[in-house]
Amino acid sequence: MSPAIALAFLPLVVTLLVRYRHHFRLLVHTVLLRSLRDYLSGLRVEERAFSYVLTHALPGDPTQILTTLDHWSSHCEYLSHMGPAKGQILIRLVEEKAPACVLELGSHCGYSTLHIARALPPGSRLLTVERDPRTAVVAEKLIRLAGFDERKVELIVGNSEEVIASLRAKYQLSRVDLVLLAHRPRCYLRDLQLLEGHALLPVGATVLADHVLFPGAPRFLQYAKSCGRYRCRLHHTGLPDFPAIKDGIAQLTYSGPG
Numbered sequence: 001m002s003p004a005i006a007l008a009f010l011p012l013v014v015t016l017l018v019r020y021r022h023h024f025r026l027l028v029h030t031v032l033l034r035s036l037r038d039y040l041s042g043l044r045v046e047e048r049a050f051s052y053v054l055t056h057a058l059p060g061d062p063t064q065i066l067t068t069l070d071h072w073s074s075h076c077e078y079l080s081h082m083g084p085a086k087g088q089i090l091i092r093l094v095e096e097k098a099p100a101c102v103l104e105l106g107s108h109c110g111y112s113t114l115h116i117a118r119a120l121p122p123g124s125r126l127l128t129v130e131r132d133p134r135t136a137v138v139a140e141k142l143i144r145l146a147g148f149d150e151r152k153v154e155l156i157v158g159n160s161e162e163v164i165a166s167l168r169a170k171y172q173l174s175r176v177d178l179v180l181l182a183h184r185p186r187c188y189l190r191d192l193q194l195l196e197g198h199a200l201l202p203v204g205a206t207v208l209a210d211h212v213l214f215p216g217a218p219r220f221l222q223y224a225k226s227c228g229r230y231r232c233r234l235h236h237t238g239l240p241d242f243p244a245i246k247d248g249i250a251q252l253t254y255s256g257p258g
Contacts, residue, residue, distance in 0.1 A: 022244040029078040037077065046109040046138040049079055053142065062114045062146040069111055074241055081111040082182070082210060083240025089249055090180070090208070094119035097206050099177030103167075104128040105160045105191060106183030110139035110146075112210075113155075116180065117148045126153045127171065129163045131183070160187060164194045175202045181209040185217035192220065196229070196257070207252040214239065214247040221250060228258050 034045055041048060049072050057068040066087065073079035082090070090112060094102070098121045107113055107130035117126055128143075130136040136157045143153050156163055156171075160183055167173040179195065181188045188209055195201050212221055212234070224230045230252040239245045 022242055026242050030080060045077060045079060046135055049109060050138050050142060059145050060147040062118045065146050066114055078241055085237045086249055087115045089235050090115045091119045097178055100124050101176055102126045102178045103176045104180040107139040107155060110142035112182055113143055114146050117153050127156060129156045129160055131159050133157050160191050161194055164191060164198060167200060176200050177205055179207045185211050185215060188217045188220040189223055201254045203254060203256045205254040209250040212248055212250045214245055224252050229255055
């Protein structure tokens with residue numbers, strides 16, 4: 001490419017960099033810097049965050065553990081977690097709905113799991129599913145460190161579609177009052193339809209879906225709004241530590257098969 005052609009494209013490149021500067025920063029933190037730290041430490045970001053929690057938070061105190069994770073993400077290394085703003089929305093909805101049984105798809109490091117567990121009424125049960133065994137080990141340690149035993153929070157390692165199909169027979173779960181979709185947005189629609197197909201959603205059940213705007217779950221949102229089975233609401237937020245990048249949590253209320 002000649003210098004003249006390269007110079008002609010320079011204004012466009014500058015415009016794109018300015019417009020998407022926050023996305024560029026996110027890319028640097030979640031791909032470049034994280035890969036370098038993974039290589040140098042031999043640990044994943046979730047494992048490094050857990051080590052930080054061990055030395056900066058009190059066992060048995062989920063609130064302090066969550067605050068410590070937020071501090072780690074803001075001041076040490078971006079964690080790609082739900083963050084405090086979405087966490088408060090989640091707590092409010094769990095307290096409002098008071099579900100007897102909650103299913104979380106996508107435990108990640110256990111951050112959102114702790115938010116749900118500490119807001120649940122006595123006697124309620126939370127099943128959280130994580131497909132990556134190494135990440136699941138961190139989530140399990142964090143959940144137990146916070147003081148929740150297996151009767152309150154059970155962590156299942158496996159693919160979401162396989163777990164959903166086995167909930168009745170293997171886990172004696174006949175209904176789910178609240179579902180949090182926080183794994184892979186491209187799987188949200190498939191897993192929602194699996195929950196419907198296995199008749200696990202009672203009328204009035206709440207389905208929450210994170211990251212529906214960024215990176216986005218357009219097919220899931222289109223289905224929820226057009227199928228006639230849900231009342232839909234969108235809670236607008238920004239990404240934690242990157243508030244200029246707009247995101248949201250979708251809240252679906254199941255009206256029945258129709």
